[in-house]
Amino acid sequence: MADPLVLTPTVLLLLRASAPFDAPLGPTSDEARRWLQDELSSPRYHAQPGLLERLQELLGRLLSSSPATGLPSVFLPVAVGLVLAVLALVLVRVLRRDVGARGAGRPPGVLDVPDVPAAELRRRALEALARGDWDTVVVDGMRTLARAAVERVVIDDAPGRTAHEVAVAVAPRFPAERGALLEAADAFDAVRYGRRHATEAQARGVVALDDRLAAARPERLVAEAAG
Numbered sequence: 001m002a003d004p005l006v007l008t009p010t011v012l013l014l015l016r017a018s019a020p021f022d023a024p025l026g027p028t029s030d031e032a033r034r035w036l037q038d039e040l041s042s043p044r045y046h047a048q049p050g051l052l053e054r055l056q057e058l059l060g061r062l063l064s065s066s067p068a069t070g071l072p073s074v075f076l077p078v079a080v081g082l083v084l085a086v087l088a089l090v091l092v093r094v095l096r097r098d099v100g101a102r103g104a105g106r107p108p109g110v111l112d113v114p115d116v117p118a119a120e121l122r123r124r125a126l127e128a129l130a131r132g133d134w135d136t137v138v139v140d141g142m143r144t145l146a147r148a149a150v151e152r153v154v155i156d157d158a159p160g161r162t163a164h165e166v167a168v169a170v171a172p173r174f175p176a177e178r179g180a181l182l183e184a185a186d187a188f189d190a191v192r193y194g195r196r197h198a199t200e201a202q203a204r205g206v207v208a209l210d211d212r213l214a215a216a217r218p219e220r221l222v223a224e225a226a227g
Contacts, residue, residue: 091117107132112167118148125207134203135191142188145170145181145213154218173218 121144128136147164150157155169163185171178184206190196 014178021082116143118144118151121147122210125210129203129207132200134198134200137203137208138184138187138191138198138206141203141210142166142184144210145184145206148210149173152218163192172214172221174213175219177209177213177216180205180212184209 060122074112121140125140125144128134128140142163146155146161146163149155149170154173155161155166161169164182167178167181167185171181174181183202187198187202187206193196
């Protein structure tokens with residue numbers, strides 16, 4: 001037995017349009033107009049699938065297609081491979097965005113620049129000092145300290161080290177300069193990320209610290225001495 005006809009607003013409207021004008025089949029013109037507006041405003045007429053849903057639908061169609069479609073046999077694996085490649089690209093971008101959002105509160109590393117030798121960074125800092133560019137002196141001076149420490153094997157060349165991490169790692173090898181190292185790191189962060197300007201005293205202090213560290217001999221750590 002067939003299911004009874006469900007008289008939705010759309011069905012009633014169609015019946016009314018096809019029936020004689022005097023047939024009492026349903027709503028008035030105003031009611032029909034209102035029902036039609038309600039029907040067309042339903043979310044199922046406006047919902048748009050996302051990119052992943054579209055790709056999944058396309059992949060399902062490709063996998064369920066048969067040779068009777070008339071397409072070359074090589075088309076199916078190529079098309080499936082392209083869809084999978086797009087899915088992988090979307091996933092990689094989403095993961096990168098999430099990782100970037102989690103690390104947004106962490107400033108970039110002091111050595112996240114091209115592998116420039118300490119001598120070159122020191123030359124830049126001194127040239128900036130001569131022309132009174134205190135901000136550049138502090139930035140390149142702190143990078144000089146970090147690169148020189150790596151070149152002297154005082155610290156390892158770990159990527160992403162912040163200025164403060166460099167200062168804390170170098171301080172045990174030059175304990176007398178701990179305060180000056182932390183001050184240099186503070187000045188670097190203030191200029192590089194805090195959009196503040198360095199003073200002449202800060203700039204000359206970073207240069208003087210670099211001179212003292214270059215002339216000093218790093219102390220051996222307790223673990224090294226015990227070995």
